[in-house]
Amino acid sequence: MDKVEYLKEMILSGVNNLHNNYPHIDKLNVFPVPDGDTGTNMNLTATNGYRDIKDKKFQTIGEELSVFARGLIMGARGNSGVIFSQIVKGFSVGMKDATLLNPGEWKQGLIKASEIAYQAVMKPVEGTILTVIRETAEQANGLADDLDDKEFWTQICQFANTSLDNTPNLLQQLKDVGVVDSGGYGLVKFFEGMSYYVQNSKIVAELQKLEVNDGGNLDIDLEDVEFGYCTETIVDLSSNYVNKLKVNTIRDQLQLYGNTSMVVIIDDDILKVHTHALNPGQVLTFLQQYGDFRTVKVENMTLQSDYQVKGGNPNAKKGWSESSTVLKERNLVNQTATIAVVQSEEQKDYFEKELGIDLAINAGDKMNPSTNDFLKAIRDVDAKNVFILPNNSNVILAARQAEKEEKKSKVLVIPTKTIPQGVSSALSFEPGGNTSANVKNLTKAVKNVISFSIAQAAKDSVSDGVDVKKGQQMAIVDNKIIETQPSIRAVFEKSLSKYITNKVEILTIFVGQDADTSNVNDLRKMLDEDYNIEYEIVDGGQKIYTFIIGIE
Template sequence: MKKIQELMNMLTSGVNNLYNNYPHIDKLNVFPVPDGDTGTNMNLTANNGYNDIVDGDFKSIGDLLSAFARGLIMGARGNSGVIFSQIMKGFSRGMTSAKELSVAEWKQGLQGAKEISYKAVMKPVEGTILTVIRETSEAADSFADDMDIKEFWKEIVKVANISLENTPNLLQALKDVGVVDSGGYGLVKFFEGIASVAIEDKIIPKTDKLEINEGGNIEMQLEDSEFGYCTEAVVLLSQDWIDKLEVNTIKEQLQIYGNTSMVVVIDEDILKIHTHALTPGQVLLFLQQYGDFKTVKVENMNLQADKQIKGGNPNVKTEWKETSSIKAERKLRNEMATIAVVPSQELKDYYESELGIDLVINGGSKMNPSTNDFLKAIEQVDAKTVFIMPNNSNVILTAKQAEKEETKSKIYVIPTKTIQQGMSSALSFDSATSPSKNNTNLTKAIKNVVSFSVSKAAKDSTVDGIKIKKNQQMSIVDNKIVDVAQSLKTVFEKHLAKYITNKTEILTIFIGQDADAKNVNDLRKFLDENFDVEYEIIEGGQKIYSFIIGIE
């Protein structure tokens, strides 16, 4: 029991130290738009895990770590939160049988943390939190098992900081702005909290007064574009491969083939794969060596899909509540339902009334719903198949985490990274079409829209070779800054004009809180005098982005 309490103190200290530093983590800006906050997301994720263990009665170190990791997973927000949850899941796997919190046991935990976190990401990006956990784990492997535990944690903090300081040398975006990776910084602060207990037997307390949280970092882009053939197969493993075949063996070969969106599951005598492939025959020939096919499904994702307007399903229209508690037994009364995330009440109303989305989560300006928020939403729509439109690159991984946790409904996470992409996907939904066809259509619809947004720079920065001064107007296309100007009028005349062509049919314009009547009139005048194009202007109510414009 003494060691269990010691671990509880370590986790408490780590969570507190992460809390104390999260505003500073938010200010490690790579992207000068304050709408993606690593520190906020890691802090909320960590606190959700802590709340699940603070009053618990645990019989072993493994049980405590497992409960903490489970709480992190359910509360994971943003890419950084999901990856942090996977790091702790790795610790719990590696230390399942730990009894003494010895150096040898912590080394096993670090090894598990590295392996599980890297598996969670399709294309791991070096120079991030993943690099910090990997290099820390690899350094720990060289430490002797009989090393003094205080010296061990001093070295862990030291090597983690060295790895963190090197992240700008591995990721050009960090080097351009002169900052270290924000997720890696958060992990280091968590480790420093643990080390305080291990070295000094001192729990770092929460700070009463934190620095101002200005936000402004962008996180890893982890999604691939959809292409080729959606290929699924279930293989009945031959006796020679049962308990011998490893998931990584399959994943590595599929990567060699250039596949994306890979899910590989091995359960006793069953191998199940889902992947997007350019050459599905090659994939099936590879899989056949491991046994007989039980089922095979190959669908062409490149076929042109006709746009169809979704009217919405009145049977599943429900009001989203952040604190809602679902007590009714789920009957899966509805065949299909849709869920989307937006940054304002006005956009929530638009998505529900005009696009027919069944349940819309108002994620606020930070757009950071948790895994558990998604699971509650899935329960509320009570459908056999649920399509989720995250509408933000920082929300996709959280939605996919909810997909893994959901046990009753079939979940399709449509990789929408902008409000405009979500709008285009929503209009492509057809309740009379099969789930797999809808998945293809909703995903393909992302390519039908250009996402043009305007935001005022929060700081001086350099992104993708573009020098940005504080308070300049930034033109952002498909989440990439393409140009800057001193005024919105210049943005309309020189930047937006480039993306309106003779093929453009309509512009959907969402007005943000920072846009005034003159800005809107300038935009109307510019469009009326220069283009023969239909446009719709809607009060979007969003913060940060004065204009969100979908060009179709």
């Protein structure tokens, strides 16, 4: 048997072994979203790739791998499936001149597989399939080029399994649930299938009866998490974009939309995009300008996680109510207006009634309003100049995207990253004032406030260089954990007190849902007895943070 046909049978053995294990891989799926489809996606991706080489004759190893990789890209599903396609793409590049399938050639393939896979992912995360391919390639590089083929593949599988077993130590989400990375597990099974063929000259048989997946596989608390939509498409690029469109052009725009898990691939005349989006229509509308859709897939990950997680996802069970989509005519009747993003109805009332904000968007504890949410708010305030206070660093991109897309009003985004910064900016706003002066004053106000918050640690971790134990009270300053204390009172006395200097004039204190009367009394007592300072206590109603305190 020539080496080209030998490789095809190796690949089929790997594809079959991946198929035989895909239900179990689904059960492990917790990162980046516990939607329970990693195994399914990798299986469908691999099967589609093999279909493209199954009945074809190839002259070279490089040609065969190239067609297999293209088939994987065209059929790639999910984050893991797309990354898997890029791993194989790397093999095809690294082994384009291979003739012997010896260890030296496979080592070149592994190096390129790691390199191209990492390039495809905007924000590579360690403890995933990426780590497994990289560490396997690095370890394999130390093997002799003339090593026996059987021993070489035994070592490859050992390296891959060792890397896989270590993934929970690199990614906290895996450690919390007690599983290894599902995508990495799928890659290991593919390698083990290929190795089986090398060791036994037999293809792993495709099993007809597989492990049953009845759901409820992960015991995690989703609280009010909404994952959005897994959005994937292949675009046949218009001729004017072929060999001209850059990956970063697509990535940068998707990031502005607030998307996550972005994998963008340009392969000759096709654009392949995978992303997690709260507004998939926005993504598809943007991509359509580059050509015609060949395939489109949009899946609700919140519904998927309802099946995968014990107890389900509370957001997956929410109902639907009809609302009017007719937009009222805009006359820009107001000269200026202000919009702020808040975490609760109580904060919404405070910003609107006490601070004079025209419209506060209650984004809940997730604080992830979409660009469309901002555009709707801009329409509602109907003003020539609209100031937006995002009040969260993760919200600024969506606000800036609304600034770009809004055609009638002039939108000005003030980069407030916390609720206290939003309060300080709101108090600096002059409704009848000059626009540029307001921008200057509001932006300056952000720098004059320290944002201090208190939250209880939900798990053991190391964050911002601080060793955090479950149940401890975290003192957080300007979104960074500075230290932990055993109680809220201790945070007041040992952490908060450091920031109340003789230059401080006032504290604005938002009391969260988890705070009790004794906590508030302790804070009052400390401020009244130890400091000559003004303070305002507000029913903040926020989750997660027991107290949010603005220090000015």
